[in-house]
Amino acid sequence: MTNGTLNVETLTAIDVHVHVEQDAHGHFSLDQELMDASAKYFKAGEDRAPKLEVIAERYRSLNMAAVVFTVDATTATGHAAISSEEIAQEAQAFADVLIPFGSVDPHDGKGALDKARHLVQDCGVRGFKFHPSLQAFRPNASEYYSLYEVLEDLAVPVIFHTGQTGIGANLPGGRGIKLALSDPLLLDEVAADFPGLSMVLAHAGMPWYENALAMATHKSNVFIDLSGWSPKYLPAPLVRAVGSYMSHKVLFGSDFPVLTPERWLRDFEGLEIPDEARTRILKDNARGVLGL
Template sequence: METLLSGYIDIVCNIYTPEAVENGWTGLDDDFKRQVRMPPDMFGGVSIDDYLRKMDRAGIERSLLIAVRAGDLRVRGSWEIPYKVIADICAAHPDRFSGLAGIDQTRGMQGLRDLTQAVEEYGFVGAHWYPHWFGCPLDAPQIYPYYAKCCELDIPIMMQVGHNLVYSKERRLPSVGRPILLDQVAIDFPELPIIGIHIGIPWTDEMISMCWKHENIYTAGDAYAPKHWPPQYVRYADSYGSHKVLFGTDWPVIDPERAVKEIADLGMRPASHAKLMRENALAVFKKLPR
């Protein structure tokens, strides 16, 4: 396979294979797919080989795949992607994929043991949490043991901040991810790298404020097409916040080829662009291969 890699690292990527669609591992119904203007021929999924070709054309060297845990499994409409599924994909393509361990704080000590196994046995490089699937604010007591475990394992944790959309009409979720709630978390865990993904819309200024205030808080420009990023977010990424913004797509929400092209069209300074697309990910995810 011919590669045109530019060394980019996509820190927010979901598997969207036919198997994932068939098993209900995406959480997306057809209404949402139409809302994000997904081509109809993609509704049934995209194979890993085809996605690798997309990465090649976009210049993406590595994508971080999320072993999603989306809600308490005792609640109808919740779902998860088994860690082993992501681990096997990463093992088959170790130079292209790394894993992120989804967190379900309702599992208590077992969830903490699962997170440890993901990092120590499967080689996952970080943790991922969807607070809205649990109706759980970012500073809730139930998630604090997982923040502590991430510190112990020396991995970052990312979580969706901002509002969330209606991914499936059968399960409408509350928007509990106000970025300002990370203020106390960063104070309590100053050594924990925290990444607020999805820009923080509609509270983007809060997200920027938290990144500016706390050395250990970062943000990722994923889930929204770069040409629609709020102007203040682009300015932040290209100026005093150039070391705080990471690249992501939230595939299949945003196509990687589109994302890379639209970021190039933003006209950022070369140094800022390099930090966004690769260098910041290597600084935050210490367990990524160099």
């Protein structure tokens, strides 16, 4: 068993979208109602919340690296977040396979800026994850611009959840979670105003993938990940774009634990796209975005 450094050359793929849903102390990322609702929505057949070492061992056995993160939605949900600092610390023991991203609560004001700096400069965090619907913030609002400034300065990529979410699914009012906050087009302004900030639109903005494609085509700092949907359910125009003119802007992500990387890869094999595009999507594009 090795726990040295990441050897990108020998990895078969980099999964840029993996959630840590339970910390070492048995605390969960979401309250029970939201956790159960999303497990049902995704028909998660296995453990909905494996701990970090379980995630690491799985990816190690697949010879793949995983970008791991939680989402700090403390203000929006009233449920205390899993510590991104702890995730980063624990990930050091699995540095050959885990790439830790951080999360800050956008409602924390200056606290979020300080925390973002601390996570990158002192804890080895390599990027950030935001979920505008779950964190209940309108990502193009000017009050978050100082946060984007800090992230651009830190020169780390940012993954934004975009599109449909399983969190709150089938609950009255979706438990108050607003899908419109995750319209990818809201982020077009952010991408225009922060050209030095690499942004990944998670889930290709599904079902608003046309907006996501337009942005990734137009702006060199905008990328797409294909997580959260089995590739076989992706619409044909998106698959055509992914296999051709967009193949340098698309990243492999599973959304584990709600979708396993094994299932994602199996269904990805079934898509009719050229081999050069596959290699880019599975590893090369992520390598570029993550600066590996």
